[in-house]
Amino acid sequence: MGELNIPISGITDDSREVKDGYVFVCMPAVYESQNASWVYSTDGDDYIPDAITRGASVIVSQNSVQPAPDGITFVQVRDARQALAKIAAEFYGNPSQKLMVVGVTGTNGKTSTCYLTRSVLAAGGIETAVLGTITRRIGGMDIPAGMTTPEAHRLQKMLRDALEEGLDGVVMEASSHALELERIAGTEFDVAVFTNLTQDHLDFHKDMSGYLAAKTKLFSDLMKERSFAIINLDDPAGEHIIRHTNAEVITYSIHDKADLQILDYRSSVEGLTFRVSIRGDQELEVKVQLLGEYNLYNALAAMGVGISRGLDLGMIKAGLESLDLVPGRFERVNCGQDYTVVVDYAHTPDALERVLNAARKIAQGRLITVFGCGGDRDKSKRPLMGRIATNLSDHSIITSDNPRSEDPLEIIYQIRDGIDSTWAEGHRYELIPDRRSAIQNAIAAAQKGDVVLIAGKGHENYQILKGGRVHFDDREVACDAISGC
Numbered sequence: 001m002g003e004l005n006i007p008i009s010g011i012t013d014d015s016r017e018v019k020d021g022y023v024f025v026c027m028p029a030v031y032e033s034q035n036a037s038w039v040y041s042t043d044g045d046d047y048i049p050d051a052i053t054r055g056a057s058v059i060v061s062q063n064s065v066q067p068a069p070d071g072i073t074f075v076q077v078r079d080a081r082q083a084l085a086k087i088a089a090e091f092y093g094n095p096s097q098k099l100m101v102v103g104v105t106g107t108n109g110k111t112s113t114c115y116l117t118r119s120v121l122a123a124g125g126i127e128t129a130v131l132g133t134i135t136r137r138i139g140g141m142d143i144p145a146g147m148t149t150p151e152a153h154r155l156q157k158m159l160r161d162a163l164e165e166g167l168d169g170v171v172m173e174a175s176s177h178a179l180e181l182e183r184i185a186g187t188e189f190d191v192a193v194f195t196n197l198t199q200d201h202l203d204f205h206k207d208m209s210g211y212l213a214a215k216t217k218l219f220s221d222l223m224k225e226r227s228f229a230i231i232n233l234d235d236p237a238g239e240h241i242i243r244h245t246n247a248e249v250i251t252y253s254i255h256d257k258a259d260l261q262i263l264d265y266r267s268s269v270e271g272l273t274f275r276v277s278i279r280g281d282q283e284l285e286v287k288v289q290l291l292g293e294y295n296l297y298n299a300l301a302a303m304g305v306g307i308s309r310g311l312d313l314g315m316i317k318a319g320l321e322s323l324d325l326v327p328g329r330f331e332r333v334n335c336g337q338d339y340t341v342v343v344d345y346a347h348t349p350d351a352l353e354r355v356l357n358a359a360r361k362i363a364q365g366r367l368i369t370v371f372g373c374g375g376d377r378d379k380s381k382r383p384l385m386g387r388i389a390t391n392l393s394d395h396s397i398i399t400s401d402n403p404r405s406e407d408p409l410e411i412i413y414q415i416r417d418g419i420d421s422t423w424a425e426g427h428r429y430e431l432i433p434d435r436r437s438a439i440q441n442a443i444a445a446a447q448k449g450d451v452v453l454i455a456g457k458g459h460e461n462y463q464i465l466k467g468g469r470v471h472f473d474d475r476e477v478a479c480d481a482i483s484g485c
Contacts, residue, residue: 002058002071002072002073002074003071003073004073006057006058006073007021008021008022008023008057008058008091009021009022010022010023010091011023011025011084011087011088011091011153012024012025012153013025013026013027013044013084013151013153015044015047015048015050015051015054015056016050016054018050018051018054018055018056019054019055020055020057021055021057022051022054022055022056022057022058023056023057023058023059023060023087023091024044024047024048024051024056024058024059024060025044025060025061025080025083025084025087026043026044026045026047026048026059026060026061026062026063026080027043027044027080027081027084028043028044028062028080028081029042029043044061044080045061045063048061052069052072056072057071057072057073058072058073058074058075059072059073059074059075060075060077060080060083060084060087061074061075061076061077061080062076062077062078062079062080063076064076079182081152081181081182081183081185082182082185084151084152084153084182085152085153085156085182085183085184085185085186085187086185086186087186088152088153088155088156088157088186089152089156089186089187090186091153091156092156092157092159092160093160094186094188095156095159095160095162095163096159096170096186096187096188096189097188098163099159099162099163099167099168099169099170100126100128100168100169100170100190100191100309101159101169101170101172101187101188101189101190101191102114102117102128102169102170102171102172102189102190102191102192102193102305103172103173103174103184103187103189103191103192103193103218104117104171104172104173104174104192104193104195104301105173105174105175105176105179105192105193105194105195105215105218106193106194106195106196106197106215106232107195107196107197107198107348107350107351108195108196108198108294108346108348108350108351108354109195109196109294109297109298109301110132110173110174110175110195111132111173111326111329111345112290112295112298112326112329113193113195113298113301113302114130114132114171114172114173115130115323115326116288116290116298116299116301116302116319116320116323116326117171117193117301117302117305117306118130118171119302119319119320119322119323120302120303120305120306120311120315120316120319120320121168121169121171121305121306121309121311121319122319123311123315123316123318123319123322124306124309124311124312124315124316124319126168126169126309126311127166127167127168127169128162128167128168128169128170128171129158129161129162129165129167129169129170129171130170130171130172131150131155131158131170131171131172131173132172132173150183151183152182152183152184152185152186155183155184155187156186156187158170159187169190171305174192174218176211176214176215177214179214179215179217179218180214180217184218188223188224189218189222189223189224189227190224190226190227190228190308191227191228191229191230191305191308191309192218192219192222192227192228192229192230192245192247193229193230193301193304193305194215194219194229194230194231194232194235194237194238194241195232195235195297195298195301196232196235196237196297196350197211197212197215197235197236197237198348198349198350198351212237212240215237215241216240216241216244219241219244219245219247220244220245222245222246222247226248227247227248228247228248228249228250228304228305228308229241229242229245229247229248229249229250230250230251230252230301230304230305230308231249231250231251231252232251232252232253232297232300232301233251233252233253233256233258234253234254234255234256234297238251248308250304250307250308252297252300252301252303252304253300254296254297254300259278259279259304260276260277260278260279260300260303260304260307261276261277262274262275262276262296262300263275263276263277263283265293265296267291267292267293267358267361268362269291269340269362270289271287271288271289271290271291272287272288272290272291272292272293272295272296272299273285273286273287274286274287274296274299276300276303278303278307278313282313284313284316284317286299286317286320286321287321288320288321288323289321289323289324289325290323290325290326290329290330291330291332291342291358291362292330292354292355292358293354293357293358293361294354294355294358295330299320302316302319302320303316303320306319327458327459328343328344328345328457328458328459328460329344329345329458329459330342330344330355330358331343331344331458331459331475333475333478333479333482335478335479335482335483336482337446337482338448338449339365339446339447339448339449339450339451339452340362340363340450340451340452341443341446341451341452341454341478341482342355342359342451342452342453342454343454343455343457343458343474343475343478344453344454344455344456344458345455345456345457345458345459345460346371346455346456346458347373347374347401347455347456347457348381348385349381349384349385349388352371352385352388352389352455353388353392355453355455356369356388356389356392356393356453357392359451359453360392360451362451363449363450363451364449364450365447365448365449365450365451366394366395366446366447366450366451367392367393367394367395367450367451367453368393368394368395368396368397368442368445368446368450368451368452368453369389369392369393369395369396369397369442369452369453369455370396370397370399370435370438370439370442370452370453370454370455371385371389371396371397371398371399371401371453371454371455371456372398372399372400372401372408372411372412372415372435372456373385373401373411373414373415373456374401374402374403374404374456375401375402375403375404375405375406375408375411375464376404376405376406377404379414382411382414382415382417382418383414383415383416383417383418383419384418385415385418386398386415386416386417386418386419387418387419387420389429389455390419390420390423390428390429391420393453395428395429395430395445396428396429396430397429397430397431397432397438397441397442398412398415398416398429398430398431398432398438399412399431399432399433399434399435399437399438399439400412400433400434400435400438400463401435401456401457401463402457402460402463402464402465403464403465403466404464404465404466405466406466408433409433412431412433416429416431435463435472435474435477436472436477439454439474439477439478439481440477440481440484442454443478443481443482444481452478454474454478457472457474458474460472460473460474461473461476
């Protein structure tokens, strides 16, 4: 309804951002959890009057069009989220068609794989932006990240910005929420990477089959003439994804035969040294500076991307070996102490188990773990994480993470429900709701040769409480505690 041949100056799903000549897309509310956490907390149709007042020329909605003031065009669509993505891609000139785009999906390892991939591609002369959980790095500019994968119109602008910066491509995390909610519908990928699939986000996807279906969309929707799927063959979901993609597949594995297969490796406080077989024809020895055996998978995934781009093995080796740090991923806090303090983003049962096993291998003394679980998120993983932490640590301190609208104590009690009844509170574990106090107690208890693992928040420099967001950085708090000892 209305004139279709009109100039457009911008596109948004937030009426507060509307300016003269904008397209306003009305996003339907999406319920995410039983604790009133929403992806979209209200229906976008409620904000049509505000958008028109601010100058919108076009209104896009899933609902029936209504009589509109002169000069306003209403468009009814089947799927507003997909419409936002495709309109944004067109508005910004379909930048993904002109860029080399790598998407990384999976429960764990996405961020580290993106950083390793960027380093590998850079060693081969391919300069890329990184869009992910920590920051959006476009050229020399870092933009703090909000959600793992930005909303479609913001993503398309970032892709266009990368193109205008003269970059060759983009390496980005593709979250299951983004895939399910069509945030990347207008993006064409050259390479898709699958890291693993373990329990997470079941408050949104309801069950593991729904979670897997969301991840699979990245691979089934690959549309460029020659695209690649880099698949972790050690994960049972890998075979499912292979069956649902038409892309050229490059597999990687530590345990089974694959295109990229670990032959042997050594782990130390200096990092990982490993030999890898490349399609049974060549071997390469690599030493990465990242700690934790799970980073073998991330390194293999990055190798796969490099091979898909035609890089020689020397470039791939140089790229892997040049990366010294991924913020908040098994990041060491060194403030002159004679014990090890590590901060990690692990916030799922599988990730916590992996990082605890990695920490145990570098501990000469005890392993002391500080962790919690986020509020308004999957409750079923809380007792699992409680059991894993206490079973694999010498001492665990259960504390608050990002409680959001929930009572921190209730979350802590749900974590405690999973702890083996033979472990005595105060001996194998203790409950300290205040995160700062929990970290301070762990540091005060640490002795020479011990490892203190502070898990759950990693790179985050904030804590989300019922009253809002406050500054809180595990690394800063740990260093202050060490200095005060």
